[in-house]
Amino acid sequence: MEETLKTDSERFSDDTGKGEEQKEKQDISEKSLDSEFAEDEDDACYDDPEGFVDNISDEALLGDALKERPVEEKGFDRIIVVDNAPKVGPERMPKLKEILGKVFKRFGTIVFQHYPLDEKGIFKGFFFLEYETQEQAAEAVKTSNGYQLDKAHIFAVNFFTDIEKYADFPTKWDPPEKKEFVEKGNLRSWLLEPDAHDQYAVIHSGGKLVSVYKNTPFEAQLLTARPDWTETYVRWSPMGTYLATLHSQGVALWGGDDYKRIAKFAHPGVQYIDFSPCERYLVTLSPVVEDPLNPQNIIVWDIRSEAKKRTFIRGTAEEWPILKWSSDGSYFARVSDNQVLSIYETPSFGLLDKKSVIIKGIRECSWSPAGHMISYWVPESNDIPAKITIMAIPSRAEISTKSRHLVNEFKLHWHKQGDYLCVKVDHWTSKNKKQLCNSFEIFHLRDVDVPVDTLEIKEPVLAHALEPYGKKLAVIHGEPGRVNVSFFLIGDKGTKIVTIKVFEKHPVNHIFWSPQGQFLVLAGLKSGTEGQMEFVDSGDMSIMNKTEHTKATDLEWDPTGRYVVTSVSFWTQKMDTGYIVWSFQGKLLYRSSGMDKFCQLFWRPRPPSLLTEEDLKRIKKDYKKYNSIFEQKDHATKNRASKELLEKRRALMDSFLMYQMRREAALQKMQQRELEINEPLEKEELEKEEYEEEKIDVLLDVIEEII
Numbered sequence: 001m002e003e004t005l006k007t008d009s010e011r012f013s014d015d016t017g018k019g020e021e022q023k024e025k026q027d028i029s030e031k032s033l034d035s036e037f038a039e040d041e042d043d044a045c046y047d048d049p050e051g052f053v054d055n056i057s058d059e060a061l062l063g064d065a066l067k068e069r070p071v072e073e074k075g076f077d078r079i080i081v082v083d084n085a086p087k088v089g090p091e092r093m094p095k096l097k098e099i100l101g102k103v104f105k106r107f108g109t110i111v112f113q114h115y116p117l118d119e120k121g122i123f124k125g126f127f128f129l130e131y132e133t134q135e136q137a138a139e140a141v142k143t144s145n146g147y148q149l150d151k152a153h154i155f156a157v158n159f160f161t162d163i164e165k166y167a168d169f170p171t172k173w174d175p176p177e178k179k180e181f182v183e184k185g186n187l188r189s190w191l192l193e194p195d196a197h198d199q200y201a202v203i204h205s206g207g208k209l210v211s212v213y214k215n216t217p218f219e220a221q222l223l224t225a226r227p228d229w230t231e232t233y234v235r236w237s238p239m240g241t242y243l244a245t246l247h248s249q250g251v252a253l254w255g256g257d258d259y260k261r262i263a264k265f266a267h268p269g270v271q272y273i274d275f276s277p278c279e280r281y282l283v284t285l286s287p288v289v290e291d292p293l294n295p296q297n298i299i300v301w302d303i304r305s306e307a308k309k310r311t312f313i314r315g316t317a318e319e320w321p322i323l324k325w326s327s328d329g330s331y332f333a334r335v336s337d338n339q340v341l342s343i344y345e346t347p348s349f350g351l352l353d354k355k356s357v358i359i360k361g362i363r364e365c366s367w368s369p370a371g372h373m374i375s376y377w378v379p380e381s382n383d384i385p386a387k388i389t390i391m392a393i394p395s396r397a398e399i400s401t402k403s404r405h406l407v408n409e410f411k412l413h414w415h416k417q418g419d420y421l422c423v424k425v426d427h428w429t430s431k432n433k434k435q436l437c438n439s440f441e442i443f444h445l446r447d448v449d450v451p452v453d454t455l456e457i458k459e460p461v462l463a464h465a466l467e468p469y470g471k472k473l474a475v476i477h478g479e480p481g482r483v484n485v486s487f488f489l490i491g492d493k494g495t496k497i498v499t500i501k502v503f504e505k506h507p508v509n510h511i512f513w514s515p516q517g518q519f520l521v522l523a524g525l526k527s528g529t530e531g532q533m534e535f536v537d538s539g540d541m542s543i544m545n546k547t548e549h550t551k552a553t554d555l556e557w558d559p560t561g562r563y564v565v566t567s568v569s570f571w572t573q574k575m576d577t578g579y580i581v582w583s584f585q586g587k588l589l590y591r592s593s594g595m596d597k598f599c600q601l602f603w604r605p606r607p608p609s610l611l612t613e614e615d616l617k618r619i620k621k622d623y624k625k626y627n628s629i630f631e632q633k634d635h636a637t638k639n640r641a642s643k644e645l646l647e648k649r650r651a652l653m654d655s656f657l658m659y660q661m662r663r664e665a666a667l668q669k670m671q672q673r674e675l676e677i678n679e680p681l682e683k684e685e686l687e688k689e690e691y692e693e694e695k696i697d698v699l700l701d702v703i704e705e706i707i
Contacts, residue, residue, distance in 0.1 A: 077134045078111075079160035080141055083126040084153055090121045099149075104129055107143065108136025128160065142313065148355040185256035187241050190604070195633075198558050198606070199223065201234055201243060202579075202592075203599040206570060210234055210245075212259070215563060215581065217637070219590050224259055233600070237275045239607035240559075242303075244282075246270055251284055253303065265301050274321045278329035279303065281346065285320060298322060300349065310349040326367045326374075327418075331393055333365050333374060341365060341376065343393060352394055364410070368445070370418030373399060377410040377423075386410065388423055390443065390450070400443055400450035408436060416468040419446050420490060424464060440464070440473070447493040455488065455497050462509050469517035472500070472538055476508060476522075483507060485522055487538065501541040507532055514561035519584050521564055523555050526572070533566065535586030545586025551576060559606040563589070570597040 082104075088096050097115070104110065112130040115123055131137040137159065145157040190199060193214070202211045210229035213220040230245035237244065242253040242262060250266040251273055269288030275281070282301045289297065297314035300323070301307065314322065315336050323332045331352070333343045342356040365376040372393040380386040386407035390399045404425065411424040421443040429435045438461040442453040455473075462476040462483065473488045485503040508522040522534040531552035535544045549566040551573050556565050567579035577598040581589045592598060611619075619626070 076160040078132070078137045079128060079130045080137050081126060081128055081158050081160055081163065082144070083156040083158075085123070085125050085127060085149070085155070086153055087125045088123050093123060096123070100127070103147065103149075104140055104144065107140040108132055139313070142311075146351060146354060148351075148353075154354050184262055185260065187255045187262070188607075189257050190240070191606070195637075196560075198560065198563075199604040200558075200565070201236070201602045201604070202595070203230075203234065203601075204570075204595050204597055206597040207232075207599055212243075215558065217583075217589060217634070220581075220592075232271075234602065235273060236602055236604050237279045238277050238605055239279055240605040241279055241607075242275075244273055244275075246273065251282065253282075263303060263306050265299075265306060267296075267299055272320045274323070274325075276325045276329035276332070276346075277327055280329055281309065283321070283323055285314065285322070287314075302347075309347070310344070324365055324367055324374075326372055326393070327369050331367075331372065333367070335362055335365050335376070338362060343374070345394075353396075357396065364412060366412040366414060368418040368421075369414050369416055373418075373445070375412050375414075375421055377412065379409075380405065380407050388412075388441065390421065390445075399445075400452070402441055402443075402452055404441075406431065406433075408433075413464075413466060415466050419471075420444060420466065422464075422466055422473065424461065436460075438477075440475075442473075442490055442497065444493060451493055453490070453497050459484075463511050465511040465513055465520075467513055467517050467520075467538065468515060470538075473497075474511045474513070474520065474538075476511060483509070485511075487541065503534075503543075506534065508534065510555065512555050512557060512564075514557055514584060515559055516561035519561065521555060521557075523552070523566075525555065526553055531566070533586070535564075535582075535584070547582075547586055547588070549580055554600070556601065556603060558603050565601055565603070567598065567601055570599050 085100065086096060109132040110129055111132055114128040116126065118124055131140065141157050141159060144155055147155045149155065198215050200213055200215060202213065204211065209225060209227050211225040212223045214223055231248060232246045235244045242255050243259065245252050245254065249268055250264060251270055252261055253263045254260065255262045265282060265284060267284045267286050269286040270284045271287065272285040274283040280303055282303050284299050285297060287297065296311040298312040300309045302309050323334055325332045330346055331343055333341060335341055339358060339360045339362060340356050341359050341362055343352040344350065345352055359378060361378045361381060362376055363379060365374055367374050373390055374393055375388065375390045377388045378386060385403040385405045388402045388410060391397065392399050404427065406428040408426040408428060413422045423441040425439045425441060426436055427439065429437055438457045440455040442455065444451050457475060457477050459477040459479065464473065464475045466473055471490045473490060475486050476483060477486065478484045482505055485506050485508065486499060487501040489498045489500050491497060506522060508524045510523045510525050512521045512523065514520060518537065518539050520536050520538060522536060524532045531549040533548060534546050537544055551568050552566045553569045553572045554567045562584055564582045564584065565579050568577050570577045578592040578595060579598060579601055580591050583589060
C-alpha cells in the first residue's frame with residue numbers, strides 16, 4: 001500500500017505541474033482577449049444598478065449542469081480485497097493478471113490494482129482492486145464472492161472497509177436473547193372441515209375489499225371480509241397455509257381460523273412475490289433500491305424466522321419468476337445474461353459446487369415436478385442446431401438431449417407427475433424462413449434411455465395441455481373460423497402417438513384440465529367468442545354440457561376437481577362483472593350476488609394427500625359403499641338448503657308485505673290530508689264562477705235524395 005500511495009502522489013504532482021503550465025497559457029490568452037474586446041467597445045457598462053439584489057439560485061440557473069458536476073467520493077468504498085487467489089512466481093504472474101482481469105473487469109472500470117509480493121517475489125494470494133464507482137465495487141463483491149477459479153481456489157471478496165469492521169469485532173461472545181414463543185394457532189385448521197368444503201379469496205369493489213368464502217354446492221358462505229387488506233393483489237401459498245397481501249412497505253402473511261398476521265417482510269415498493277413449493281421460503285421483487293452499495297431488487301426470505309437468506313440484482317431482460325424452484329424446494333435456478341445457469345442449494349443458499357454453468361445462449365429453464373431434473377434449451381446459432389437438454393441435479397449429468405435445425409422457439413411443459421416433458425416446437429418449413437409450422441417433442445422420462453416421440457401439426461397451434469395423472473395431450477389448432485380440437489394418446493415405449501378424437505369447428509381458444517385428470521373444459525375467453533364453454537369427459541370423449549358465460553375473462557378449477565369458476569373481471573371488463581360456480585359436469589350451481597366491481601378469484605390450494613397407493617385402491621374398491629352414504633348426505637343437505645331457502649324467501653316476503661302495508665297507510669293519510677286542504681278552496685272557486693249557456697249548431701252530414 002505504501003508503494004501505491006507513493007505512485008499516486010508522484011502521478012498527482014506530475015499532473016499538477018502540467019495543469020499549472022496550461023493555466024498560465026490560458027490566463028495570457030484571456031487577458032489578450034479582454035484587451036481586444038475593450039478596444040472595440042466604446043464606453044460600454046455592464047455593471048448592475050445600485051441596490052440590485054440577485055435572487056436567482058445556482059440550482060435554478062444551472063440545474064442541469066450542476067447535476068452532472070463531479071462529486072468527490074471519500075473513503076475506500078471503491079476498493080475491494082480479493083483473497084484465495086493462486087500463489088505464483090514472477091514468471092506466471094502476467095498470465096494470472098490476465099485471467100483475473102477477465103473475471104473482474106466485467107463489473108466495471110478498474111482504475112487501480114495492486115498485487116502484493118513477498119521477499120522472494122512470490123504473489124501472496126490476495127490483491128486490491130479500485131473501481132471507478134461504489135456501485136461497480138458493490139456489484140463485484142456481491143457477484144464474485146464465492147467464485148470458483150479452479151478446484152483449489154474459491155474467491156473470498158470483501159470491501160476494503162470491512163477489514164476495519166472485522167478487526168474491531170468483539171472477542172467476547174454474547175448469546176442472543178431468547179425470544180418468547182408466540183402461539184400462531186393451527187394453520188391447517190381449514191382442512192378439518194367435516195364436508196371438505198374448499199375456500200376461495202375474492203378481490204372486489206375495484207380492489208378495495210378482499211373477502212374469503214367457503215364454497216358449498218348451493219351457495220358461498222362468507223368467512224371474513226376486510227377493506228384495504230391489500231394494495232395490489234393477494235396470493236395463496238402453494239399448499240394453502242398462508243394468504244399473502246402486498247403493501248407499499250412490504251408483504252404480510254395471514255393464516256389460522258381468524259386470519260391473524262403470521263409474518264411480515266419489509267421490502268419497500270414490492271411488486272411480485274413467489275413461494276418455494278415447500279412453503280419455507282418467500283421471494284420478493286421490488287424496483288426500489290434503497291442502498292446503492294447493497295442493491296436488493298430480489299430478496300429470498302425464510303418464512304418462519306422472517307430472516308433474509310440471500311439477495312440478488314435483477315437483470316434488464318429477466319422475466320418473473322426469476323428464480324425457478326425444484327419440486328421440493330431443495331434447489332432453485334436462475335438464468336442470467338443468456339449464458340449463465342446458476343443453481344443454488346438450500347438452506348445454505350450457496351452455488352451448487354461453488355460455480356455456475358456457462359451455457360451460451362440459454363433462454364429458459366424448467367424443473368421437473370417430480371425429482372431433481374432441470375430442462376433448458378439453447379437457440380440455433382450459425383450452423384449449430386437448437387438443442388434441448390435435460391440435466392440431473394446435483395450431478396449435472398445430461399439425461400437426454402435433442403437437437404433440431406430451423407427452430408424459431410421452444411416451449412417447455414412438464415407433465416404434472418413428471419412422466420413426460422412436452423416441448424412445443426415452432427420451426428420454419430425451409431431455410432428462407434417465410435413460413436412457420438408446429439410440432440411436439442415428447443420425452444418419456446420413466447423409460448430407459450428417455451425415448452423421444454415427435455408429433456407434427458400442420459396447422460397453427462393455439463393452445464395445448466397435458467392431462468394430469470394421464471397420458472392424453474389436447475391441442476387446439478387451425479385458422480380463424482375453422483378451429484379444431486384434437487386429442488392424442490401418448491403411448492408406451494415403442495408405440496406411436498395415436499389420435500383418439502377430433503372436435504371440428506369448435507370456437508374455443510383455451511384448455512383447462514381438471515387437477516385430477518379425465519375431465520376438462522374447452523373455453524373461448526377474451527377474444528370475441530362470447531365465453532362459450534364445453535365440459536368434456538375424456539374417458540369416453542363425450543361432451544357433457546355446452547354453455548356460455550358472456551364476456552368471461554378467466555376460468556379456474558378448484559383443487560379437488562369438483563368445481564369450476566368462470567368470471568368477468570373489472571380489471572378487463574367494466575360491465576357485468578362477477579363469477580359463476582359450475583359443477584365439473586357443467587351444471588350451474590350459483591352466481592355471485594351483491595358483489596360490486598369484482599376483480600379476481602383465487603381458490604385456496606390443498607397440500608398433497610397423505611393417502612398411500614394402497615389406501616386409494618381400497619377407497620376405489622369400496623366406492624359404492626361410500627357413494628350411497630354421500631348421496632344420502634347430499635340429499636339431506638339439499639333439503640336443508642331448500643328449507644333454509646324457503647324460510648329465507650318467506651321472511652323476505654313477510655318483510656315486504658309489512659313494508660307495503662306501512663306505505664299504503666301512509667299514502668291514505670297523505671290523500672286524506674290533501675282532501676282536507678283542497679276542499680274549502682274548491683267551494684270558493686265554484687261560488688265565484690258564473691256560467692252562461694251557449695247553443696252551437698254543427699253540421700254533421702248532408703244527404704241528397706232524388707225524388
